[in-house]
Structures are given as structure tokens and as C-alpha cells.
Amino acid sequence: MVARQLIDLFRSHVEGNDERFRTTMLQVAANEARKGHVNVAQEIQKLATRGPQIVRHSTSQQGSNSVPFGRPDGEMSDLLEMVEPLVGLKNMVLPAPLRSRLERVVREQKHFSRLREHGLMPRRRLLLLGPPGCGKTMTAHAVAHDLGLPLFVVRLDALFTKFLGETASKLRLVFNAIEQQRAVFLFDEFDSLVLSRGGQHDVAEMRRVLNSFLVFLDQLRGHSLVIAASNHPEALDAALFRRFDDVLTYHAPSQDELAEVLRGRLCGQAGAEKLDWPQILKTADGLSFAECARAADDAMKERLIEELPCLTTDVVVAAIKERSASSPNIQVKRVLRKSPNAKKTVRSGKTG
Numbered sequence: 001m002v003a004r005q006l007i008d009l010f011r012s013h014v015e016g017n018d019e020r021f022r023t024t025m026l027q028v029a030a031n032e033a034r035k036g037h038v039n040v041a042q043e044i045q046k047l048a049t050r051g052p053q054i055v056r057h058s059t060s061q062q063g064s065n066s067v068p069f070g071r072p073d074g075e076m077s078d079l080l081e082m083v084e085p086l087v088g089l090k091n092m093v094l095p096a097p098l099r100s101r102l103e104r105v106v107r108e109q110k111h112f113s114r115l116r117e118h119g120l121m122p123r124r125r126l127l128l129l130g131p132p133g134c135g136k137t138m139t140a141h142a143v144a145h146d147l148g149l150p151l152f153v154v155r156l157d158a159l160f161t162k163f164l165g166e167t168a169s170k171l172r173l174v175f176n177a178i179e180q181q182r183a184v185f186l187f188d189e190f191d192s193l194v195l196s197r198g199g200q201h202d203v204a205e206m207r208r209v210l211n212s213f214l215v216f217l218d219q220l221r222g223h224s225l226v227i228a229a230s231n232h233p234e235a236l237d238a239a240l241f242r243r244f245d246d247v248l249t250y251h252a253p254s255q256d257e258l259a260e261v262l263r264g265r266l267c268g269q270a271g272a273e274k275l276d277w278p279q280i281l282k283t284a285d286g287l288s289f290a291e292c293a294r295a296a297d298d299a300m301k302e303r304l305i306e307e308l309p310c311l312t313t314d315v316v317v318a319a320i321k322e323r324s325a326s327s328p329n330i331q332v333k334r335v336l337r338k339s340p341n342a343k344k345t346v347r348s349g350k351t352g
Contacts, residue, residue, distance in 0.1 A: 133288025
């Protein structure tokens, strides 16, 4: 087995086949892990995730605009941030239908070559929609983790410049990188591509950027997975939805899902089995997944700082209430409950 993998490594290096080289590295890491060589396996996996710098002897596959990189450098370092995915789909609390669709994406990606041999393509362009803190960004981390691929977050703030046409040029650089290295690329807060940045003077430029994005997405080649996430689906151009292979909608967590997040986070804490869960869940109603996780962490930190012998319901409830006080979703709900005209005011953006 080892000899065969060594031959595969040498052959892929000579042929300049980056994807095959990286896949074989991950296979070697898996074998070492099965033998109990955990440190060796982790080191190989880290090298594979970073993306080995393989020298290509043929320049026909790369144009003058090629962007060879493991970690982005130069101008690309301003446009792409490489992050290490630490969680998988199994670590996420998700509704069964949504989990099933994401697992299908992972399965299709893992069988990329087999599908392509039969004239089929796996899902490569995903659009994630839903309120903040419901798991969209974590999904990108989880999919990258389960595929054993690096995750690159596209820095949209660095894309936008005051010079006409420069934004589209930077966007082209990003898509060049997407086509040249197999990875997961996340366009977070994607709605900023279509929202005006400062009034009517920006509308024409934003329209050009959007059109450029649609063209690049339509012409996407390579084996990368592109994920766009938006908190404001109503702000997205209708033309965008047709360009994605799958549109996944996320919702605020149910009581059962909140309980799963909090129990999973507080599991192992002394006193966790004696907590008053009905009271805790009632207090947590309206919080997002992310806010609940942070509240649980706050409770554990409070216990350590105050040197409490065990976790108590009062400590957990206090941490949740503190998070609720700063939760934008809960604040909006409170405003809407107080005034029958508040809903209209919030929607119109009027104050005072």
C-alpha cells in the first residue's frame, strides 16, 4: 500500500497534477492515523491542507494571470484569507432535511472524477440564505473539513475600491485562484455585492460588479466549491439564484435545537445534570445558534473566574440574559411588541 502511494505521489508530481498529489497525501495521512501515528498523520494533513507548491513543467495549463499559492501572498493576501476548518457536519446542529442536502454535496464532491466520467458535474456553487448566527459560515467550515480541503474566505471589503473598474479586476483574480486550486471559497455577507455602498453614485459600479460576478460564476471551471452566504435574501438580484446549483435556507433554531446546542456545549461541566433546562430554554428563546454557544461559553468562564464548585442555573440564565440584551433579533421583536406602528417604522427605516 505504501509503495503504491509513493508511486502515485511521484507520478502526480511529474505530471503536475496538484489534485492527485494532495489526495494521495491525505490517503497516506489516513493510513498513518490507522496505525496510531497521530502526530505524523496530523502533520501530513496540515501540509495537504495548505496546498503544496508543485512546480509545473508545462506552462500550457497556466496563463500569464495564474496565481500559484498555498497560502495567498502579494495582492491575493488582501483578497483571500485562508482559515483552518476545525468542525465537520457531524458537529453542527442542523434540521434533518438541511443536513441531508449538505451531506449530498459532500458525497458528490468526493466522487467528482467518477461523475465527470459519465458527463455529470457535482454541485459546485451553493447559496446559503438565513438570519445571522444560524450556521451559514460554519457550514463552509464543515464542508471544507469533511472534504479535507482548505477554506478561503473572500474579503469583500478588499474587493471594493474607489477606482472605476478595479473591483471587477480584483474579482477576476479571485476567480482565477478558484479555478487553479481545489478548495472551498466562501463569499460571506454576499449581499454587499448588490447593495449600494454610498448612494446613487455607486449604483452603476455595483451593477458592473454584479454582472462581472455572474459572468465569472457562469464560466467557472475547475474543481473548487464556491459558497455564497447572505443575511438579506430580499436584497439579492433575482438573476443570482439561477447561477447556483443549490439554494439552502437556514432558519432560527427551534427549542429542541437550542437545547442540543446548550447541552452539547455544557456537557462535562460539574452540575450540568442538575440544571433547570425548562427555565434556561425559556430564557434562550429567540437567540441564534451562535449567541447560544457564546452564552454557554460565558457561563463556563464565569464559573472558572468565580471558582464555583459547579455550574448553576442562575449562572447560565444570567449569561443568556446578557446575550439577549445585545441580540439584534430580540431587540427588533421587543420593538414590534411595544408598538403597533413599530413594524412599519422599522421596515421604512424611519426613526424618532
